[in-house]
Amino acid sequence: MxxxxxxxxxxxxxxxxxxxxxxxxxxxxxxxxxxxxxxxxxxxxxxxxxxxxxxxxxxxxxxxxxxxxxxxxxxxxxxxxxxxxxxxxxxxxxxxxxxxxxxxxxxxxxxxxxxxxxxxxxxxxxxxxxxxxxxxxxxxxxxxxxxxxxxxxxxxxxxxxxxxxxxxxxxxxxxxxxxxxxxxxxxxxxxxxxxxxxxxxxxxxxxxxxxxxxxxxxxxxxxxxxxxxxxxxxxxxxxxxxxxxxxxxxxxxxxxxxxxxxxxIPYNPLTASVLGGGNVDAGNATIDNLNTNLYGPLNQILTAFNAGDRIKPLSKTASNPLLIKDESLTDLGPQITAAAAGSGNPTLIALAAYLGATYGQARQAKAGDLVPLTSKAEIGTLQTLPPGVPASLGARGIAYPFADKYVLTVTEVTExxxxxxxxxxxxxxxxxxxxxxxxxxxxxxxxxxxxxxxxxxxxxxxxxxxxxxxxxxxxxxxxxxxxxxxxxxxxxxxxxxxxxxxxxxxxxxxxxxxxx
Structure with missing residues (x-):
């Protein structure tokens, strides 16, 4: 039976x-x-x-x-x-x-x-x-x-x-x-x-x-x-x-x-292979470019304001975290703008206002931040940028901070x-x-x-x-x-x-x- x-x-x-x-x-x-x-x-x-x-x-x-x-x-x-x-x-x-x-x-x-x-x-x-x-x-x-x-x-x-x-x-x-x-x-x-x-x-x-x-x-x-x-x-x-x-x-x-x-989706999916579309050498070149023109300068500026842990240079050998906007952070936009304007670097001076407006509450994701499955397709898609800003800085989650809706932060998880x-x-x-x-x-x-x-x-x-x-x-x-x-x-x-x-x-x- x-x-x-x-x-x-x-x-x-x-x-x-x-x-x-x-x-x-x-x-x-x-x-x-x-x-x-x-x-x-x-x-x-x-x-x-x-x-x-x-x-x-x-x-x-x-x-x-x-x-x-x-x-x-x-x-x-x-x-x-x-x-x-x-x-x-x-x-x-x-x-x-x-x-x-x-x-x-x-x-x-x-x-x-x-x-x-x-x-x-x-x-x-x-x-x-x-x-x-x-x-x-x-x-x-x-x-x-x-x-x-x-x-x-x-x-x-x-x-x-x-x-x-x-x-x-x-x-x-x-x-x-x-x-x-x-x-x-x-x-x-x-x-x-x-x-x-x-x-x-x-x-x-x-x-x-x-x-x-x-x-x-x-x-x-x-x-x-x-x-x-x-x-x-x-x-x-x-x-x-x-x-x-x-x-x-x-x-x-x-x-x-x-x-x-x-x-x-991990909080740190950005490897050299991913950034290069499967080509590690191309990914390493992207990392060098981002570190030279974005991550490195931002880290130096933020470090001066005791916030250097927000954004650190990318690694060629490890998995790198997504770049996100965290609205719970103190907005350091004015400080970033002022520092970039006084840096003596022509590129940073030209982008000073943009950098302050965009990265004042930016940070790299960390363990405990959660990335919805639906956000995966948005990684690397291009954000429309103001005239004069290099298009390469518009890659969402990589060079342009992911908006709030794409990541549930540790604070929001607790909420x-x-x-x-x-x-x-x-x-x-x-x-x-x-x-x-x-x-x-x-x-x-x-x-x-x-x-x-x-x-x-x-x-x-x-x-x-x-x-x-x-x-x-x-x-x-x-x-x-x-x-x-x-x-x-x-x-x-x-x-x-x-x-x-x-x-x-x-x-x-x-x-x-x-x-x-």
Missing amino acids: KKIIISTIAISALLFTTSCEDDFDTDVKDIQVTQGEANFSKYVALGNSLTSGYRDGALYADGQNESYPSMIAQQMKFAGGGDFKQPLMPDNNGGLILNTLAGPVQIANTKLYINSFINGSPDLKYANNNTATTVVNTILTGPFNNMGVPGAKVAHLLAPGYGNIQGIPTKTANPYFVRFASSPTASVIGDFKAQNPTFFSLWIGNNDALLYALAGGDSSVETLTPAAQFTQYYNALINEISTTNAKGVIANIPDVTSIPSLTT VNTAIASYNTTIKAAATAKGYAFVDANKKMIELNAQSGISFDGVKYTAKFVTGGAFSLDGVHLTGRGYAIVANEFIKAINSTYKSSLPQLNPNNYSGIKFP
């Missing part, structure tokens, strides 16, 4: 105690599946992109069919669970098109795939030449059990009109919710309550910190939700959910600064982690107060980041980009296998709290990264 994977208090005496290194060694036979104190007949999932099944930088049908709520719903069917309807994309292309009076506008990219490997690194491309096929204006008929909305923050689930297509240009509405909202004035929580669910899952709050982190801590691009505001909105959301009298499970927020999207710790305190308190099952997703992320990772039937899963098996090609969202690991955490929490015996999943049965 086929084995099932089980986790429940009722049969705990039958199970082995397992470590994180072998997280799924709980196979037993012939265990009756029961709902315990829960009612799974109408299960509705609330959340963001992680709930929707988003992966590889897009929402597409195969990914949605391997969403963790869909997996959980399949296991619930063994214990009286009903059908689970999702707002499926029409194909596996991904991407969105919005029809406007001026014509169709693509507002979301298609999914990523590995085209090839270059020097061991994946060369990622967009499917269908990044031409989307899904039209937002085509509204689906609901209701839908999977109400995961990519990009949603906690406050968004409460907002009326979040599914109004007219609000997409002003970002007061979400195109993914537009596709399945019951009306233009509907809210996510309102459409949830209208279904009278008997059981729910809630995993929300990641974007309140994640989007800010992926934007390099640049609040002009994305904001970090203040802790007090998060608590206000989260508790309001929980209070709305509790009016349904449904039982449920809620999850906290993983450390977003430890996901592959922020840990894969994000402090916020997440506060968010998670709020989430755990809400679960305790309402008696809901609780999933410590942050703890699971720590296990994935450990060298030992999580293993099942000889397959090891870690948080390593591409080869770790758990994360998809965007470095933020999970593979089908990763979502199965998450689904098991939800199932274990449900079984523990409600004395049910839902079977766990075999992550190896789901899809991972597709290699060329």
Whole structure:
């Protein structure tokens, strides 16, 4: 007879105690599946992109069919669970098109795939030449059990009109919710309550910190939700959910600064080979030129102001750090301008004003600074410079300081982690107060980041980009296998709290990264 994977208090005496290194060694036979104190007949999932099944930088049908709520719903069917309807994309292309009076506008990219490997690194491309096929204006008929909305923050689930297509240009509405909202004035929580669910899952709050982190801590691009505001909105959301009298499970927020999207690109990727486009001699010549005309003079000027550690000459034999702008530093622009103007060096004198305006808060990146995957393509691209400034000084991250949005500094990492710790305190308190099952997703992320990772039937899963098996090609969202690991955490929490015996999943049965 086929084995099932089980986790429940009722049969705990039958199970082995397992470590994180072998997280799924709980196979037993012939265990009756029961709902315990829960009612799974109408299960509705609330959340963001992680709930929707988003992966590889897009929402597409195969990914949605391997969403963790869909997996959980399949296991619930063994214990009286009903059908689970999702707002499926029409194909596996991904991407969105919005029809406007001026014509169709693509507002979301298609999914990523590995085209090839270059020097061991994946060369990622967009499917269908990044031409989307899904039209937002085509509204689906609901209701839908999977109400995961990519990009949603906690406050968004409460907002009326979040599914109004007219609000997409002003970002007061979400195109993914537009596709399945019951009306233009509907809210996510309102459409949830209208279904009278008997059981729910809630995993929300990641974007309140994640989007800010992926934007390099640049609040002009994305904001970090203040802790007090998060608590206000989260508790309001929980209070709305509790009016349904449904039982449920809620999850906290993983450390977003430890996901592959922020840990894969090193802070010091500039080798002679990289700077020379694979030609070490050309790279060494570039280093000599930069040291003579930029790094050396700046180091001398900054040293005079006790800030020589900000910018040091480049090495030909070691990996060199990116050049970034750190807005937390004292702006030494006026000092740099004055020193360059009085240097006696014709080149520095001519560039004095530019040097002060550009490098006053510049420094080389250091260990602990995080570079988003999306910044990789920007390294070395040319910044438009004022007339008279050599074009070679416009190479972003090399000669021209990376703007705030391209790097999450050590200070900003601490800011994000402090916020997440506060968010998670709020989430755990809400679960305790309402008696809901609780999933410590942050703890699971720590296990994935450990060298030992999580293993099942000889397959090891870690948080390593591409080869770790758990994360998809965007470095933020999970593979089908990763979502199965998450689904098991939800199932274990449900079984523990409600004395049910839902079977766990075999992550190896789901899809991972597709290699060329």
